[in-house]
Amino acid sequence: MSIVYVLWLRQLKRYFRSKARVIGSLGQPILFLIAVGFGFGPIFQQAGGGNYIQFLTPGVIAMSILFIAIFSGVEIIWDKQFGFLKEVLVAPVSRFQIMIGRTLGGATVATLQGIFVLLLSFIVGFRPENIIMIPLGFLFMFLIALLFTALGAAIASVLEDMQGFQLIMNFLVMPLFFLSGALFPLRGLPKIIGVVASIDPLSYGVDGLRGTLTNGAHFGLGLDFLVLGAVTLILLFVGSYLFSKIQI
Amino acid sequence: MIKVRNLTKKFNGFTAVDNISFKIKKGEIFAFLGPNGAGKTTTIKILTTLLNPTSGKVSLNGNDPTKNQDQARRSFGIVFQDQSLDDELTAYENMEFHGILYKMPKEIRRKRIEQLIKFVELWDRKDELVKKFSGGMKRRLEVARGLIHHPRMLFLDEPTLGLDPQTRSHIWNYIKDLNREEGMTIFFTTHYMEEAEKVAQKIAIIDKGKIIAQGTAEELKQNTKTKSLEDAFLVLTGNIIREEEADPFEYLRKKRRMHNRYR
Numbered sequence: 076m077s078i079v080y081v082l083w084l085r086q087l088k089r090y091f092r093s094k095a096r097v098i099g100s101l102g103q104p105i106l107f108l109i110a111v112g113f114g115f116g117p118i119f120q121q122a123g124g125g126n127y128i129q130f131l132t133p134g135v136i137a138m139s140i141l142f143i144a145i146f147s148g149v150e151i152i153w154d155k156q157f158g159f160l161k162e163v164l165v166a167p168v169s170r171f172q173i174m175i176g177r178t179l180g181g182a183t184v185a186t187l188q189g190i191f192v193l194l195l196s197f198i199v200g201f202r203p204e205n206i207i208m209i210p211l212g213f214l215f216m217f218l219i220a221l222l223f224t225a226l227g228a229a230i231a232s233v234l235e236d237m238q239g240f241q242l243i244m245n246f247l248v249m250p251l252f253f254l255s256g257a258l259f260p261l262r263g264l265p266k267i268i269g270v271v272a273s274i275d276p277l278s279y280g281v282d283g284l285r286g287t288l289t290n291g292a293h294f295g296l297g298l299d300f301l302v303l304g305a306v307t308l309i310l311l312f313v314g315s316y317l318f319s320k321i322q323i
Numbered sequence: 324m325i326k327v328r329n330l331t332k333k334f335n336g337f338t339a340v341d342n343i344s345f346k347i348k349k350g351e352i353f354a355f356l357g358p359n360g361a362g363k364t365t366t367i368k369i370l371t372t373l374l375n376p377t378s379g380k381v382s383l384n385g386n387d388p389t390k391n392q393d394q395a396r397r398s399f400g401i402v403f404q405d406q407s408l409d410d411e412l413t414a415y416e417n418m419e420f421h422g423i424l425y426k427m428p429k430e431i432r433r434k435r436i437e438q439l440i441k442f443v444e445l446w447d448r449k450d451e452l453v454k455k456f457s458g459g460m461k462r463r464l465e466v467a468r469g470l471i472h473h474p475r476m477l478f479l480d481e482p483t484l485g486l487d488p489q490t491r492s493h494i495w496n497y498i499k500d501l502n503r504e505e506g507m508t509i510f511f512t513t514h515y516m517e518e519a520e521k522v523a524q525k526i527a528i529i530d531k532g533k534i535i536a537q538g539t540a541e542e543l544k545q546n547t548k549t550k551s552l553e554d555a556f557l558v559l560t561g562n563i564i565r566e567e568e569a570d571p572f573e574y575l576r577k578k579r580r581m582h583n584r585y586r
Contacts, residue, residue, distance in 0.1 A: 077423055077426070078423070078424060081420055081423045081424070085409065085420065088411065088412060088416070089409075089411040089412075092411050092452075157406070157407075158403055158405040158406050158407030158408075159408070159409050160407075161403050161405075161407050162403070162408075162421070163424065164372075165371050165372060165396055166396060166421075166424040166425060167392075167393035167394075167424075167425065167426075168424055322374050322375070323368075323374075
């Protein structure tokens, strides 16, 4: 247990010590809230969608968690190249514990990031519908974080260097984000986009956040929770397996 | 203490280590010399459980690193060729992290860490972030860290590469002290022949994955009828410059090494 804890703590210390990273990674969600939020707001309103900021904020929170989570998983590549991973891998500790500690640490950091974005969204006028549901919102944030940190770690265990990172960003992370319904409602979409959105796990994360923060769930909170939980478990197993096979 | 028999490691058809055998006695200082790409680091990685051998037997203090992995891991300390500290943590936190990974009880851990940080003369800088340290300070800290869990043997992969003569001499003094006072078995690789000659009791020369000579520095010089170990080394391995293969790992490692050297 202390092994998991110390690895978790390391991730948190690294995060809070790099102020530039904390602030830098808030830039993108703010830009989305302001540019996209206010830019599409009037049209959304005219089309009868209601207040766009209310709709968009859960999506932007999910987005920032997605990016931080994938990135902190992918950081394993960095550790692989720059030595620190070797120090951990020669210690008499199971690889499974290492993977779990790291993933929990990365997921915690990403969740904190999501909470910061939620706080910032109050400035642009976002208001949660139901204060009592907010803790459940945090749970969804953590699930999204865990899922994508595990995914990042699984990918990082297989990749040799950062060259593949651009590939992941453009062919995995961006589609995951844009097709998740973070920016638009899932109702009445062209069939193919609808199908793709329904197999994108982030859709259920965004939906869970919408359900808890603005009562606007499309799939329903129960299904959201089930899908996120199941995919997270699978990815944790796959990630741990791939991680345990790392040879450097 | 360390026994290696007919060890071979192949990477997709390329033989990095080719059927090598050697023995290191308890308390011995053993140097592993060879040109770039000769198989030194691969051998260390196999000995320290980071890589599995293709074939052959390895025994560390009676433990097979592929089978009794955790026991084998507890028995050695290692200083890697590339820096392996966490830059965003302080010197003390890096040490503490190691102690916890090796499951040392708090009291014992703290005492040991204090003793070792003092040993490498970094006590007054212990709460600084490692990224502010010079290459030499990092190296000293890595030596200290490798010793926290009281290993019986210490592996050092090019421990003095890119360091100034002062730091190099300091590091060798620590290592000789450890060997003398605690009877620690030392296995190291280096490019600096004079270091091997001065420090090592036994030397093996590896080239293209094969061990081509073993013995004391004196024996190697006599057998090749040369005056210095450097000449002996050149007679044994030839004069041709070795180019390391430029895979992306190696490329980054080199860049990083250069970077550390000129900082």
